[in-house]
Amino acid sequence: MGFILSREGFNEIITQLSSKYRIYAPVLKKGEGRFTDTDVVMYDFVSDPGEIEIDRKSDYSFKNVLVPFSQTLFYFAEEAVKEADFPDKDILVFLRACDMHALRRQDAIYLENGAEEDWFYRRVRDRLHFVLIGCPASFEDCFCVSMGTNRVADGYMFSVETAQDGIACDLHDEELAPLFTYQAEAVRTVVPSYAKENDTKVDVPDQVPLSIYKDPLWDEYNSRCIGCGRCTLVCPTCTCYTMEDIYYTDNGRAGERRRVQASCMIDGYSNVAGGGQYRKTKGERMRFKVLHKISDFKAKFGCNMCVGCGRCDMVCPEYISFSNCINKTAAAVRAQAEGKEGEQA
Amino acid sequence: MGRDINVKKLKKNAFRISKVRGETASRIRITGGKISAKSMVKIAEIAEKYGDGTIFITNRQGVELLGIDMGKMDEVNQALQPIIDDMNTNQEERGAGYPASGTRNVVACPGSALCPYACYDTTDFARKMEDMIFPNNLHVKIAFTGCSNDCAKVRMDDFGIIGMTEPQYDMSRCIGCEQCVKYCQKKSVGALRVVNHKIVRDENLCIGCGVCAVYCPTRAWTRSKEHYFRVVLLGRTGKKNPRLAEDFLRWADEESILKIVKNTYAFVEEYIDPQAIEGKEHIGYIVDRVGFEEFMKWALKDVQLNEKAQVASRVYWGGKHYDRSNELI
Numbered sequence: 072m073g074f075i076l077s078r079e080g081f082n083e084i085i086t087q088l089s090s091k092y093r094i095y096a097p098v099l100k101k102g103e104g105r106f107t108d109t110d111v112v113m114y115d116f117v118s119d120p121g122e123i124e125i126d127r128k129s130d131y132s133f134k135n136v137l138v139p140f141s142q143t144l145f146y147f148a149e150e151a152v153k154e155a156d157f158p159d160k161d162i163l164v165f166l167r168a169c170d171m172h173a174l175r176r177q178d179a180i181y182l183e184n185g186a187e188e189d190w191f192y193r194r195v196r197d198r199l200h201f202v203l204i205g206c207p208a209s210f211e212d213c214f215c216v217s218m219g220t221n222r223v224a225d226g227y228m229f230s231v232e233t234a235q236d237g238i239a240c241d242l243h244d245e246e247l248a249p250l251f252t253y254q255a256e257a258v259r260t261v262v263p264s265y266a267k268e269n270d271t272k273v274d275v276p277d278q279v280p281l282s283i284y285k286d287p288l289w290d291e292y293n294s295r296c297i298g299c300g301r302c303t304l305v306c307p308t309c310t311c312y313t314m315e316d317i318y319y320t321d322n323g324r325a326g327e328r329r330r331v332q333a334s335c336m337i338d339g340y341s342n343v344a345g346g347g348q349y350r351k352t353k354g355e356r357m358r359f360k361v362l363h364k365i366s367d368f369k370a371k372f373g374c375n376m377c378v379g380c381g382r383c384d385m386v387c388p389e390y391i392s393f394s395n396c397i398n399k400t401a402a403a404v405r406a407q408a409e410g411k412e413g414e415q416a
Numbered sequence: 417m418g419r420d421i422n423v424k425k426l427k428k429n430a431f432r433i434s435k436v437r438g439e440t441a442s443r444i445r446i447t448g449g450k451i452s453a454k455s456m457v458k459i460a461e462i463a464e465k466y467g468d469g470t471i472f473i474t475n476r477q478g479v480e481l482l483g484i485d486m487g488k489m490d491e492v493n494q495a496l497q498p499i500i501d502d503m504n505t506n507q508e509e510r511g512a513g514y515p516a517s518g519t520r521n522v523v524a525c526p527g528s529a530l531c532p533y534a535c536y537d538t539t540d541f542a543r544k545m546e547d548m549i550f551p552n553n554l555h556v557k558i559a560f561t562g563c564s565n566d567c568a569k570v571r572m573d574d575f576g577i578i579g580m581t582e583p584q585y586d587m588s589r590c591i592g593c594e595q596c597v598k599y600c601q602k603k604s605v606g607a608l609r610v611v612n613h614k615i616v617r618d619e620n621l622c623i624g625c626g627v628c629a630v631y632c633p634t635r636a637w638t639r640s641k642e643h644y645f646r647v648v649l650l651g652r653t654g655k656k657n658p659r660l661a662e663d664f665l666r667w668a669d670e671e672s673i674l675k676i677v678k679n680t681y682a683f684v685e686e687y688i689d690p691q692a693i694e695g696k697e698h699i700g701y702i703v704d705r706v707g708f709e710e711f712m713k714w715a716l717k718d719v720q721l722n723e724k725a726q727v728a729s730r731v732y733w734g735g736k737h738y739d740r741s742n743e744l745i
Contacts, residue, residue, distance in 0.1 A: 103638040105630055107528035107535055107562075107581070113635060131635070140589045140634050299595060301633040315592065317612045329613070331591045334633075 072248060073261030075237040078121075080254035085120035087250055088163060092200065095136045096165035097129035098122045123165060125231055125238075128210045132307035132382060133166045137177060137195050140304070141331045144191055148325035155327075157194060163228070165202045168265055169213070169380040171227070172220035173307035179372045180310040191330070205232030205239070209266035212381030214394050217273040220378040222265040230263040271384075273397040275375060276404040279366040288403045289354035295389050296353035300334030302383035302393060303360065308376050311335060335360055361396050421486055424694075428553065430514035431489055432480065441472070442481045442492050445505055445514065445550075448524035448542030448560065449477035455499045462495045476557070478521040489513075504543070506550050516551035518696065523559035525568040527579075534562025535579030535626055536643040541670060548674055554684050555696040558677065564604070564625045564646070571660040574699045575677055576648040580624030580667060582640035582724070587614055590636035596628035603627050624667070644724065647673060649731060650700035659700070659735025662728075669722040676715045683714035700733070 076084070085094060094117045104111040112129040114136065115122075143155045166174075181192035203223065206213075215221035228244040229251070241261040242251050252258070303309040313333040318326040333340055336356050341349035350356045368376035383393045419438060427433070432441040444459060451459075459479060463471050468483025484492060493513030500507055500514070508515040522545050525531065527538030538560040545558055558575045561568035570576025592613040600608045607621040608628065615636075617628075624644060628637040644667045651661030665673075680699065687702050687710075688695070703711045708731055721727070 100635075100638075102641050103635060105632075105635075106532050107579075107626075107639060107643075108537070111635060140591050140636070141587065299631065299633050300593060304591070304633050315613045320612065331613070332634075333591070334593070337593050337595075337633075 072242040072245075072251070073259050074240045074242060074251045074255040075234070075257040075259060075261075076240060076251075076254055077237055077256055080256065081231065081238045081240075082120040084247075084250055084254055085117075085123065088247075089118075089120075092161050092163040093158065094120070094123075094163050094165075095133070096123040096202075097125070097127070097204075099124045099127070125165070125204050126233055128167075128213070128380075128382075128385075130382065130386065131305050132173065132380070133164055133170050134173070134177060134307050134309075136162060136164055136199070137181070137192055138310070138312060138330070138332065141329055142191070143327045143329050146325070146327045161198045161200060162195070163200050163202060165204055165231070167204045167206055167380075168223045168263075169215045169218075169220045169378040170307050171201065171203065171223045172218075172378045173380070175374075176308040176368070176372075176376050176378070177310060179368075183372070201227040203227035203230040203241075203263055205230050205263040206266045207232055207234070207264040209269045210381070212271060212384040212394070213266060213269045214271040214273050214379040214381060215266055216269050216379075217271075217275070218375060218377060218379035221267070221269075230261070232264055234261075269379075271381065271394045273379070273394050274401040275365050275397060276401045279362060279400070279404055280407060282407055283362070283400065283403060284358065286403045286407070288399050289358045291354070292357040292391065293352050293354040295391055296336070296357060297389055298336050298338055298353055298356065299388065300337040301386040301388070302391075303334040303336055304332060305382040305386050307380055307382070308364070308378060309334070311340075335363075357391075357396065361393070361400060364393075365397055365400070419486060426486075426489070427694075428515075428517055429489070429493070429512075430517040431484075431486075434482075436483075438486055440484050440486050440489065442467070442484055442489075442496070443474070443514075443517065444479050444481070444496065444499060445503065445521045445546075446478050447503060447505070447522050447546040448539035449526075450524070450529075450539045451499075452502055455502045458495075458499050462492060466492050466495070474521070476521045477523050504547070506547065508551065514551070516553050518553035519549050519551070519556045520558075522546045522549075523557075523568055523570075523573070525561045527560070527562045531562055532630060533565060533626065535581045535624070535639070536562065536645075538562050538568070538579070541577065544670075544674065545677065548678060549681065552681065553695060554681060554688070556681070556684070556699065564623045571648055571651045572653060573661065574650055574652070575673075575680075576651065576661045577673060578646040578648065580644040580646055581626040581629065582624055582642070582644060582667070583617060583622065583626065583628050584638045584640055585615065585617065586636050586638070588636075589634045590614055591634055593633060595631050595633065596637055599627050599631045642722075642724075643670070644668065645670070645673060647676070650698075650703060650733065652698045652700050654698065656701070656739040657735050657737050659733045662731045662733055664728050664731055665721075666726050667722075667724040669725065672719050672721050672725065675719045679715050679717050679719070680711075683711060686714070 096117050097112050098115045100111050100113050112124050112127050113131045114133050145152050145154045181189040230241040237256050239261045241263050311333040312330050315329045364377035430443045463481040466484050466488045467481040470482050472480040494511050522542045524538035524542040528534040542560045557573040559568045559570040559573040560577045561570045562579045597608045604625050604627045607618040608615050629639050647665040648661035649664040687706050689697050
């Protein structure tokens with residue numbers, strides 16, 4: 072069922088839905104960008120539906136609803152432990168096709184990786200419902216078509232996108248039909264738009280030989296990368312975290328355990344007891360990240376981890392392009408294969 | 417026929433006396449150092465047509481067109497009109513060039529239009545300042561710089577305006593990566609430290625440079641909505657006592673700064689040395705003579721500083737006193 076809404080009508084629907092759901096959506100944060108008088112699109116729980124930004128790609132991903140940058144899991148005091156409160160309300164998440172695919176990667180790591188599910192992830196995951204943001208055009212840096220993540224057929228309550236005649240919605244949840252019908256400017260068939268072509272194209276190698284570890288292709292990142300980790304923190308598929316136990320400074324017998332996101336690109340990530348460090352150089356870290364995204368994850372879960380959202384390319388202060396690195400990797404894999412064939416001949 | 421030139425008038429009209437008799441140079445104001453390419457072409461054309469075809473880039477971001485015959489000054493003034501219009505420079509009579517030269521070109525670093533570190537639009541503020549103070553014959557130098565790096569070297573001016581931002585910390589977005597701590601330590605003053613894996617900012621030590629907001633990977637650190645300014649006072653070069661400007665205000669607002677500068681013009685008119693050669697005396701020497709408290713009384717008259725602003729109770733300057741001793745140590 073397709074509906075055309077005015078922005079006011081859309082806002083009214085979201086207001087109505089707010090009684091049942093917490094709304095988690097991309098929001099344009101004025102002046103909160105890195106540089107003076109610049110904006111940033113970040114996810115947040117919205118109280119005013121007018122804040123929801125559906126026309127720009129968010130700079131940060133939706134994943135923080137599941138795994139916040141910093142989250143208190145439980146409190147402890149002497150013998151007692153109390154789990155941190157969590158609002159007893161379902162959550163409606165606005166996201167794009169690539170992010171819907173990213174969600175499956177998050178699920179794989181937090182729910183299907185080993186015998187135990189992650190309880191704190193499961194607790195939120197069960198409350199999530201989705202609104203698909205259509206993509207009438209590809210954004211700069213997107214390479215979802217190459218990654219096969221440009222489209223989803225289902226899994227959302229309704230879709231939204233800016234069309235010529237208003238906000239176009241493809242309604243999947245029949246229960247909401249009266250609400251949409253009441254607010255609709257028009258009723259017509261709506262098929263959520265998706266990117267059919269991106270300017271950025273990547274060539275993901277089918278198989279990456281172990282010998283790629285020694286390839287000089289990673290060396291340039293030793294000097295180029297500053298190890299800030301922005302690429303992984305905006306990534307919708309990165310899942311790494313670390314644990315911190317905090318003892319309150321005015322009472323060392325009480326405290327809390329926090330889970331905070333970690334990054335394989337940031338100093339300290341691969342430190343181990345005794346002063347060891349598995350990946351000292353930025354090139355090694357880049358190699359680890361890239362191969363996880365396009366090879367190692369696939370070996371375990373059957374699909375590439377990277378969904379081609381391109382946020383890492385957008386955020387890198389050193390203009391290091393992940394998509395270009397995939398292509399450099401593919402070229403190195405080909406060159407190695409050709410070299411081997413040459414040796415055999 | 418001998419040249420009969422009113423040199424006082426010539427200088428006031430933003431021309432210079434050259435050591436080559438009969439020659440002058442035309443000084444063009446480029447407020448905040450930013451000019452349209454179109455006007456830059458016009459400047460080049462004037463230099464070609466009336467001067468010796470060379471252009472001197474001044475230390476204060478203006479330009480001087482060299483080797484102009486004094487007989488051509490009226491024509492040069494006519495030719496300058498499109499540039500003056502383009503820059504929106506205040507004028508008394510169209511076609512007559514610049515009406516004053518005492519208050520010098522207002523300097524600015526590239527600011528937030530270009531620089532990732534700048535805390536405000538320096539050119540915009542410089543233009544507001546220029547619009548308020550020009551034309552004026554009093555010898556006043558004002559410079560704007562985007563952050564505490566002070567690329568514009570504003571501590572050499574009577575008024576130096578340094579951009580500040582008040583870092584805003586969202587603990588729920590902080591992953592404790594400590595990059596802000598590292599960059600604050602290496603590039604700034606080391607005002608950040610870690611307590612229980614989160615960051616504590618020393619509010620007194622923090623100079624509001626915004627380096628934490630630039631390097632924070634999660635937007636845990638962001639900039640304040642308000643732009644703030646550090647104002648440094650009465651630096652100067654010169655033969656008697658060159659010195660760097662010292663801090664007068666911090667976390668001040670734009671409106672107050674404009675008012676303080678305007679008030680300072682009144683102070684100078686009241687107290688300038690009547691015997692000053694060509695009516696030109698650095699404000700710093702006037703303050704040295706009449707006292708800082710008297711200056712404060714004038715400068716802060718009717719100024720409603722923003723709530724966050726802090727004012728120095730006393731300012732002490734150092735520098736080299738050539739007028740007392742020229743000994744090498």
